[in-house]
Amino acid sequence: MGPRTHAWVLHVDLDQFIAAVEVLRHPELAGRPVIVGGRGDPTERAVVSTASYEAREFGVGSGMPLRLAARKVPDAVILPVDAPAYTAASARVMETLRAYPGAIVQVLGWDEAFVGVDAAFPEATARDLQRAVLERTGLHCSVGIGDTLLRAKVATGFGKPRGVFRLTAANWMSVMGDRPATALWGVGSRVGRRLAAHGIETVAQLADADLDVLVGEFGPRMGPWYRQLGRGEGTRVVDDTPWVARGHSRETTYQQDLTEPEEVERALRELVDQVLADVAAEGRPVIGLTLKVRYVPFTTKTFSRRIRPPTSDREVVLAHVLELSAKRDASRAVRLLGVRAEMPMPEDARDGHTPTRGGW
DNA sequence: TCTGGGGTCCTAGGACCC
DNA sequence: TCTGGGGTCCTAGGACCC
Numbered sequence: 001m002g003p004r005t006h007a008w009v010l011h012v013d014l015d016q017f018i019a020a021v022e023v024l025r026h027p028e029l030a031g032r033p034v035i036v037g038g039r040g041d042p043t044e045r046a047v048v049s050t051a052s053y054e055a056r057e058f059g060v061g062s063g064m065p066l067r068l069a070a071r072k073v074p075d076a077v078i079l080p081v082d083a084p085a086y087t088a089a090s091a092r093v094m095e096t097l098r099a100y101p102g103a104i105v106q107v108l109g110w111d112e113a114f115v116g117v118d119a120a121f122p123e124a125t126a127r128d129l130q131r132a133v134l135e136r137t138g139l140h141c142s143v144g145i146g147d148t149l150l151r152a153k154v155a156t157g158f159g160k161p162r163g164v165f166r167l168t169a170a171n172w173m174s175v176m177g178d179r180p181a182t183a184l185w186g187v188g189s190r191v192g193r194r195l196a197a198h199g200i201e202t203v204a205q206l207a208d209a210d211l212d213v214l215v216g217e218f219g220p221r222m223g224p225w226y227r228q229l230g231r232g233e234g235t236r237v238v239d240d241t242p243w244v245a246r247g248h249s250r251e252t253t254y255q256q257d258l259t260e261p262e263e264v265e266r267a268l269r270e271l272v273d274q275v276l277a278d279v280a281a282e283g284r285p286v287i288g289l290t291l292k293v294r295y296v297p298f299t300t301k302t303f304s305r306r307i308r309p310p311t312s313d314r315e316v317v318l319a320h321v322l323e324l325s326a327k328r329d330a331s332r333a334v335r336l337l338g339v340r341a342e343m344p345m346p347e348d349a350r351d352g353h354t355p356t357r358g359g360w
Numbered sequence: 361t362c363t364g365g366g367g368t369c370c371t372a373g374g375a376c377c378c
Numbered sequence: 379t380c381t382g383g384g385g386t387c388c389t390a391g392g393a394c395c396c
Binding site for chain 3: 049062108109110111112185186187188189190191222290301302303304305306
Binding site: 067246298 | 362371
């Protein structure tokens with residue numbers, strides 16, 4: 001298998017995936033505003049993972065503090081995040097897509113994938129896939145059709161919910177030209193603001209922007225890349241090479257801020273053990289560590305270091321993390337701690353053969 | 361209403377070497 | 379006494395996405 005070019009790129013995106021999985025196993029919740037987040041306790045520090053369409057009507061969306069969401073939707077059903085259940089549901093969806101004759105599937109996350117197909121009528125294929133996913137999993141999805149990964153990805157948004165939309169070089173500018181640059185995948189609010197400072201507000205303006213201006217603002221790599229995004233151009237290669245993780249991290253927001261050194265050390269030991277369990281499961285050592293600390297007024301600092309030689313020894317890793325922790329401001333209470341471990345890429349996955357997530 | 365958790369990639373600037 | 383130019387490695391931070 002590996003990277004391949006097809007006539008069409010389809011982007012399959014499950015509708016309100018997490019909420020839909022919950023409704024599937026709790027049918028009595030159908031039609032009710034369902035919010036999934038944290039441990040399902042709206043009095044805790046946590047945020048919304050997914051809200052059902054019924055809950056979105058009240059202005060609730062992902063990333064919103066759970067407390068606020070609960071207040072906005074008085075009779076909401078609030079459920080805890082159940083990652084294993086979503087992983088299992090996701091696996092069934094991807095299996096279904098792979099079973100489609102001739103399809104190459106590049107998984108992007110729990111609830112979305114690119115599918116490369118050589119079809120004369122991609123809309124028919126899209127409907128086939130929707131039907132197959134619904135039959136096999138009970139879940140609805142939207143499908144974007146494109147002549148590049150980016151166009152397929154952006155097209156999906158116009159198909160939601162349960163629809164199909166095609167975006168190619170032929171209609172890209174007429175559909176996207178007048179929209180804000182931040183409508184593009186990969187252009188967030190910060191980059192949007194920096195573009196606006198140069199008078200670049202829309203997708204069409206970004207597509208026609210002066211390359212020197214973009215390079216001056218964003219560097220030799222990102223500058224040209226943003227203009228390419230504006231044009232909807234980029235790779236059309238779908239790559240089903242299995243994903244190789246660059247690292248693993250665990251972080252925890254504490255319900256009570258940590259003030260005592262012993263509390264911090266105990267928390268770090270816990271995080272290190274969790275991270276090492278994930279790393280060990282891949283049979284790869286640790287070559288880098290990052291400690292993330294969020295202090296009580298909302299500021300976050302990170303401390304990192306390379307580890308050499310590469311190690312799988314718990315005590316060695318722990319010693320490094322504690323050393324990094326010694327650099328933090330011990331006089332300030334801690335709201336969050338995170339530990340990230342980087343792993344070396346295996347030989348056979350180097351040279352960019354493994355697809356970069358979102359690297360179009 | 362205070363702001364999760366798991367990821368990836370890029371850039372700037374300093375250290376260090378030849 | 380002044381101080382090039384190229385290269386790599388490392389750390390910190392920024393940005394984005396689901």
